[in-house]
Amino acid sequence: MDKYGIVLENVNLKELSTIGIGGVAKYLVRPYSYVDLTKLLDYLEENNIKYYILGNASNVIIDDEYFDGVIIKLDEFNNIEINGKEVTAGAGVMLPKLVNVCLQKELVSLAPFSMIPGTVGGSVVGNAGAYGHEIMEYVKEVKVIDKEHKIKTIVKDDISFGYRYTSLKNNYIVLSATFICEKGNPIEVLSDIQARNEKRRDTQPLDKPSVGSIFRNPEDIPAGHLIEELGLKGMKVGGAMVSEKHANFIINNGNATFDDVIKLIDKIKKEAKEKKNIDLVLEPTIIKWD
Numbered sequence: 238m239d240k241y242g243i244v245l246e247n248v249n250l251k252e253l254s255t256i257g258i259g260g261v262a263k264y265l266v267r268p269y270s271y272v273d274l275t276k277l278l279d280y281l282e283e284n285n286i287k288y289y290i291l292g293n294a295s296n297v298i299i300d301d302e303y304f305d306g307v308i309i310k311l312d313e314f315n316n317i318e319i320n321g322k323e324v325t326a327g328a329g330v331m332l333p334k335l336v337n338v339c340l341q342k343e344l345v346s347l348a349p350f351s352m353i354p355g356t357v358g359g360s361v362v363g364n365a366g367a368y369g370h371e372i373m374e375y376v377k378e379v380k381v382i383d384k385e386h387k388i389k390t391i392v393k394d395d396i397s398f399g400y401r402y403t404s405l406k407n408n409y410i411v412l413s414a415t416f417i418c419e420k421g422n423p424i425e426v427l428s429d430i431q432a433r434n435e436k437r438r439d440t441q442p443l444d445k446p447s448v449g450s451i452f453r454n455p456e457d458i459p460a461g462h463l464i465e466e467l468g469l470k471g472m473k474v475g476g477a478m479v480s481e482k483h484a485n486f487i488i489n490n491g492n493a494t495f496d497d498v499i500k501l502i503d504k505i506k507k508e509a510k511e512k513k514n515i516d517l518v519l520e521p522t523i524i525k526w527d
């Protein structure tokens with residue numbers, strides 16, 4: 238596999254995920270190029286080897302069993318190209334970096350996403366959002382690999398999307414995305430965003446290992462308020478705990494296991510259903526290897 242990219246063996250996914258949970262994967266491959274990725278996919282499928290695409294693992298809760306397969310990370314796809322208002326970024330580019338590069342060119346549209354610790358690939362696929370904006374608002378087109386391992390470009394009109402959802406997920410591997418960004422005053426935009434980010438730091442446990450918000454907001458009440466009303470702040474299962482700072486965050490106190498987090502999620506869901514008749518819906522993706 239090393240002809241297709243950088244290959245690491247026995248990689249502890251716990252160390253890669255923002256919540257600090259995950260087992261060891263037999264291999265992790267970082268393809269050098271789009272073509273190498275298509276060849277790698279051909280090789281894996283021909284040899285019946287399982288694989289999983291990870292971005293920055295900030296919106297996944299990963300099984301802590303051994304993964305007898307290949308994690309594919311697109312970190313080498315880290316190019317950013319700017320042509321006027323059009324910004325094309327590789328799937329592996331982290332959003333805070335993209336925002337910085339854009340602001341240097343006075344392109345301000347992506348600034349609301351400066352605190353999201355995800356890659357372009359993971360964030361476009363999941364339509365990440367903050368401060369009333371979603372990343373798909375700014376997407377013009379995305380370059381992808383389809384199930385037949387063909388590289389193609391999909392324009393925005395051919396993508397369906399909604400709250401933390403796009404039709405790309407599980408159907409395509411995103412290689413890069415092109416955004417249309419408006420010009421503005423970067424100093425004004427930055428000071429506004431920094432003030433909002435500061436407020437977030439005061440109200441959310443951003444210094445603790447987590448996957449960000451754990452549930453979507455139900456229609457009538459923010460998930461955090463609901464969980465707080467249920468009296469579940471501080472509830473623990475093993476090393477997993479409902480944050481005291483913001484009840485819609487589950488944090489890892491250092492030694493949480495996959496099962497601890499899943500059990501805590503189930504307890505919260507059960508209470509919400511029994512006491513408020515609300516079906517809470519999970520935001521992150523649960524990854525089970527079997």
Ligand SMILES: Cc1cc2nc3c(=O)[nH]c(=O)nc-3n(C[C@H](O)[C@H](O)[C@H](O)COP(=O)(O)OP(=O)(O)OC[C@H]3O[C@@H](n4cnc5c(N)ncnc54)[C@H](O)[C@@H]3O)c2cc1C
Nearest residue numbers: 292293294295296355356358359360365366410411448449
């Ligand atoms: C402290 C904190 C704050 C957060 N704040 C926000 C916030 O304000 N708003 C928000 O929306 N989210 C937030 N999140 C959640 C998370 O950062 C975002 O959802 C982010 O967009 C996920 O990107 P990722 O690269 O980490 O994806 P991953 O977690 O690695 O992957 C998520 C899913 O996308 C798939 N995927 C990843 N890359 C690709 C690709 N190239 N092609 C196809 N599929 C792919 C994976 O297979 C997986 O199913 C926060 C998380 C944390 C820890």
